[in-house]
Amino acid sequence: MRDTSVTPHRPRPLRRVLVAAFATLGLAAAAATVSAPSADASAPTPPSGWSQVFLDDFNGTAGTGVSTSNWQYDLGTSYPGGAANWGTGEVETMTNSTNNVSLDGSGNLRITPLRDSAGRWTSGRIETNRTDFQPPAGGKLRVEARIQMPNVTGVAAEGYWPAFWMLGAPYRGNYQNWPGVGELDIMENVQGLNKVWATLHCGTNPGGPCNETTGIGNSTACPGSTCQSGFHTYSMEWDRSVSPEALRFYVDGVNYHTVTASQVDATTWANATNHGYFIILNVAMGGGFPDAFGGGLDGDTQPGHPMLVDYVQVLQSGSGGGTTPPPTGNRDAYSPIQAESYDSQSGSTTETTTDTGGGQNIGSLANGDWALYKGVKFGSTAATQFYARVASGAGANVSGLVEVRLDSRTATPVGSFALANTGGWQSWRTVPANISSVTGTHDVYLTFTSGQSADFVNVNWFDFGH
Structure with missing residues (x-):
């Protein structure tokens, strides 16, 4: 999500702002895994040439929390010392309550926004403990999740903002270096629209080479069933095996957005990609991005519609080095x-x-x-x-x-x-x-x-x- 403040967003930097529709660049890409038919499908076996470096299938007893060996909870309304309301204007308080974040017993994670009798919203936001997700030198990284967005549309969906995204590792513990350290939004959605957004945030805010706070983004409708009525696989492939280096975004194997290193200056690209990333799953309520599409929360918004996550998987291809050094000066x-x-x-x-x-x-x-x-x-x-x-x-x-x-x-x-x-x-x-x-x-x-x-x-x- 995009951070609309000077702090890296919310890391979600500013997704809350209108994401401009950028023409997809025509770089050929390896197809991402297509969504499986069942609600509790297992993560697919890595294709030939790829190895699995992270997996959470969210298997476990209904009503229990997530594995704390894989995930940590973000709590409250900001990072310590970071921008208020996660830097995006969202209004919910994030908790580790199983009312907001829990396994459903059928192989899915549920992140559920709720509203109490006083009108106060709570929801959930988790991020991986690991911050080292990046492709090896000359290789590729694929980050994917099979997700059903909150199954709510129309006025009842006003203010809903589910997301699956990543932040550059230097953000953790700093909270003042967004968007320079990079943000990769693999799936964002607002207002129950049948649409998925993918965005790279980088450079400086506002404006800069990455058009902040909007970022370099694109969107598309979910193929087949709507984003809200069925599971779809959302993925990002970070490719260091090509020149210029490329980021490709997919829904159900369809590449609808590509960003390459040639689109920004070398320093901006290096600052956004010279380190690992961590993964975030959350459902925000209200904020700049929903506001840009017709307004945020009001009395018509219905609480209790969860985002369901079947699995999160990270794959890698390429050797990432070896004992033979490259030629001197290279x-x-x-x-x-x-x-x-x-x-x-x-x-x-x-x-x-x-x-x-x-x-x-x-x-x-x-x-x-x-x-x-x-x-x-x-x-x-x-x-x-x-x-x-x-x-x-x-x-x-x-x-x-x-x-x-x-x-x-x-x-x-x-x-x-x-x-x-x-x-x-x-x-x-x-x-x-x-x-x-x-x-x-x-x-x-x-x-x-x-x-x-x-x-x-x-x-x-x-x-x-x-």
């Missing part, structure tokens, strides 16, 4: 650099990782260890951010610094972050750090410094941002 600072693709190193081991579809990470990293990555291209616009996907099973009171040095492993670090135990050697998180401005092409050293001799970190990948 590493992109703004795409993930796989840690195991070093040119040389001291003190590390390489092992299979459980993170984001497999691959490898470097581990056994302790004080004095290092890894070298030659020929990293930063370009003419200065990089000011460093991101690394790291994990730690270090013991109590064991911690250390992950440092970035340029052209010499004894050079003064341009940036660093501290790390202690994250919950295990395969318990991954993406950690950001500020760095001194870097342009041009450099050999990048990751160095590891600690006051203890014990291992303190594993590294899966790293990249940079503006």
Whole structure:
């Protein structure tokens, strides 16, 4: 959803505003999975060449909450320190009550907006614990869900705003960097209309290269049954195997919206795509987007119509790196650099990782260890951010610094972050750090410094941002 405020939306940045109809760009795409006929269909088996990196089928006892190993609840009317009303003007209070968010016992999640006798609205909003969903270098990522929108239309649907969307990982805990960190709206709907919107939010607000707060979007009617009367599969494919890089949006396998890196400047695209994303499911009530289509909540709006979610699945294709480094001078600072693709190193081991579809990470990293990555291209616009996907099973009171040095492993670090135990050697998180401005092409050293001799970190990948 789109955030209409200076804060990243709501992350939904501003969906509440009129989404302009942009002509769909004609990039060929792999077909997304078509909606299955039953209400509690299982997630389809990944097609050949794809691996499953996340799945929640929402199987469980009726009336229970979602799996907190997969999801966290957003509560209240804003993020801590973020814009009021989730930055979009919506009026509901989000709760973790099973009245608002629960399994239905038939393999579906129900997010149900309710109104009490005083006219106050409650609803539900959940987001994945993981923030690392992005395609591997040279590969693809597909994020999809099979959803039936709230089955309500006409005046009774006024103010309904169901959504399935994603926010850039740097938004979590910041809440002031939208829309630059990116928002991918895979499914939005308002007012019970038989229409699905897909939108990329990026750049600056208002205006900017991504036309905020509207974003770069398009819409289409649901094929076959209406969006409200049946389940449909909504998906987004993020393709790094083509040039320019592309985002493709689908409903039931029909590609109705595509955005490519060539539509905005390189810095805007890099800032929106040089990191992982997390997934959000919610039903908002009222706000700018419904207002743009005939008005929001009033006495005719009927509470109690849930959005049903059969499954959420994330698939990946492509290797995402390897032990063979790219040619010198051919590493992109703004795409993930796989840690195991070093040119040389001291003190590390390489092992299979459980993170984001497999691959490898470097581990056994302790004080004095290092890894070298030659020929990293930063370009003419200065990089000011460093991101690394790291994990730690270090013991109590064991911690250390992950440092970035340029052209010499004894050079003064341009940036660093501290790390202690994250919950295990395969318990991954993406950690950001500020760095001194870097342009041009450099050999990048990751160095590891600690006051203890014990291992303190594993590294899966790293990249940079503006």
